[in-house]
Amino acid sequence: MTAVESRPAERDTSQAPAAPGEFGTSGVHRSAGARVMAFVALTKPRIIELLLITTVPVMFLAQQGVPDLWLVLATCFGGYLSAGGANALNMYIDRDIDALMDRTSQRPLVTGMVSPREGLVFGLVLAVVSTLWFGLLVNWLSAALSVGALLFYVVVYTMLLKRRTAQNIVWGGIAGCMPVLIGWSSVTNSLSWAALILFLVIFFWTPPHYWPLSMKVRDDYARVGVPMLPVVAGNTVVARQIVLYSWVMVGISLLLQPLGYTGWFYTAVALATGGWWLWEAHALQARAKAGLAGAKLKEMRLFHWSITYVSLLFVAIAVDPFLR
Numbered sequence: 001m002t003a004v005e006s007r008p009a010e011r012d013t014s015q016a017p018a019a020p021g022e023f024g025t026s027g028v029h030r031s032a033g034a035r036v037m038a039f040v041a042l043t044k045p046r047i048i049e050l051l052l053i054t055t056v057p058v059m060f061l062a063q064q065g066v067p068d069l070w071l072v073l074a075t076c077f078g079g080y081l082s083a084g085g086a087n088a089l090n091m092y093i094d095r096d097i098d099a100l101m102d103r104t105s106q107r108p109l110v111t112g113m114v115s116p117r118e119g120l121v122f123g124l125v126l127a128v129v130s131t132l133w134f135g136l137l138v139n140w141l142s143a144a145l146s147v148g149a150l151l152f153y154v155v156v157y158t159m160l161l162k163r164r165t166a167q168n169i170v171w172g173g174i175a176g177c178m179p180v181l182i183g184w185s186s187v188t189n190s191l192s193w194a195a196l197i198l199f200l201v202i203f204f205w206t207p208p209h210y211w212p213l214s215m216k217v218r219d220d221y222a223r224v225g226v227p228m229l230p231v232v233a234g235n236t237v238v239a240r241q242i243v244l245y246s247w248v249m250v251g252i253s254l255l256l257q258p259l260g261y262t263g264w265f266y267t268a269v270a271l272a273t274g275g276w277w278l279w280e281a282h283a284l285q286a287r288a289k290a291g292l293a294g295a296k297l298k299e300m301r302l303f304h305w306s307i308t309y310v311s312l313l314f315v316a317i318a319v320d321p322f323l324r
Contacts, residue, residue: 086175095110162226266320
C-alpha cells in the first residue's frame with residue numbers, strides 16, 4: 001500500500017543541497033539517539049501502520065475468531081521488518097529526487113543523518129532477516145509472499161515504473177496489497193478467494209487513495225520528472241479515473257458476503273463506508289469539472305477519507321466473525 005507521511009517543514013534553502021554522492025559526508029551532528037531515530041525513519045513507520053491494519057484483521061477472518069497471539073505478533077514483526085527494508089531501499093534509490101522535493105527533503109539520506117551505504121546495508125539486512133523470520137517462525141509461504149512484496153516495491157515500482165509511466169502507482173501498488181495475502185497465509189499456510197478479493201480491494205483502493213495527494217503535490221513530482229498521473233493529465237481526467245477505480249473497489253468489497261466469507265456486519269460497514277467514499281469521489285469530480293483548483297479543489301478530503309475507509313473496512317473484517 002502507498003499511504004504517505006505528512007509534508008515536513010520547509011528545508012533551509014540558503015545552501016545548495018549536496019550532490020547525491022555526498023549525502024552523509026557533511027558535518028551533520030549525529031548523536032546516538034538521533035541516529036537511532038533516523039534509521040527508524042528509514043522504515044517509514046507511519047506507512048507500516050496502515051499495512052498492519054490490513055494484515056491483522058485478515059488473520060481474524062482466516063481464523064474465524066481470535067488467532068494465536070504469538071502468531072499475530074510474529075506476523076506483524078516480520079511484516080514490519082520486510083516493509084521497513086523495502087522502504088529503506090526505496091529511500092536509497094530515490095535519494096536524488098528526495099533532495100529536490102519539499103515533501104521528502106528531510107529524509108535521513110538527504111540530510112546526511114544516514115549515509116547511502118548505511119541505508120543500503122540496513123535495507124538489505126532487514127530484507128534477509130524478515131525472510132528468515134517469516135520462514136522459521138510463521139511459514140515459508142508467508143516468507144515467499146513477503147519477498148515478493150519487497151522485490152515488487154523496490155525493483156518493479158521504484159526502479160522500473162516510478163520514473164517512466166503514469167501507471168506507476170497502479171501496478172506498483174501491488175506490493176501494498178501483499179500484506180492481505182500474508183495475513184491469510186500466516187494462519188492457514190494457504191491462500192483463498194477471500195484473500196484474493198481483499199487483495200483486489202486494496203489494489204483498486206491504492207490509486208484513488210494516492211492520486212488526490214499527487215494532485216496536491218503535483219509541482220513536487222513535476223520538478224523531478226516523475227510522471228504521476230496528475231503531472232501528465234488535467235484534474236478532470238484524474239478525477240474521472242478516481243471515480244472509475246472507486247466504483248470497482250466498492251463493488252469488489254461487497255463480494256465477500258455472497259461468497260459466504262462474511263455476514264451482515266461487514267456488509268453493512270462496506271455499504272456505508274463505500275457509499276461515503278463514492279460521494280466524496282463524485283464531489284471531487286464535480287469540482288474538477290467546474291474548473292476549481294488550489295484550495296477550492298479540496299482533493300485532500302478524499303485522501304484523508306481513504307485512510308479512514310480502509311481502517312473501518314478492515315476493522316469490520318475482524319469483528320464480523322464474532323457476530324455471525
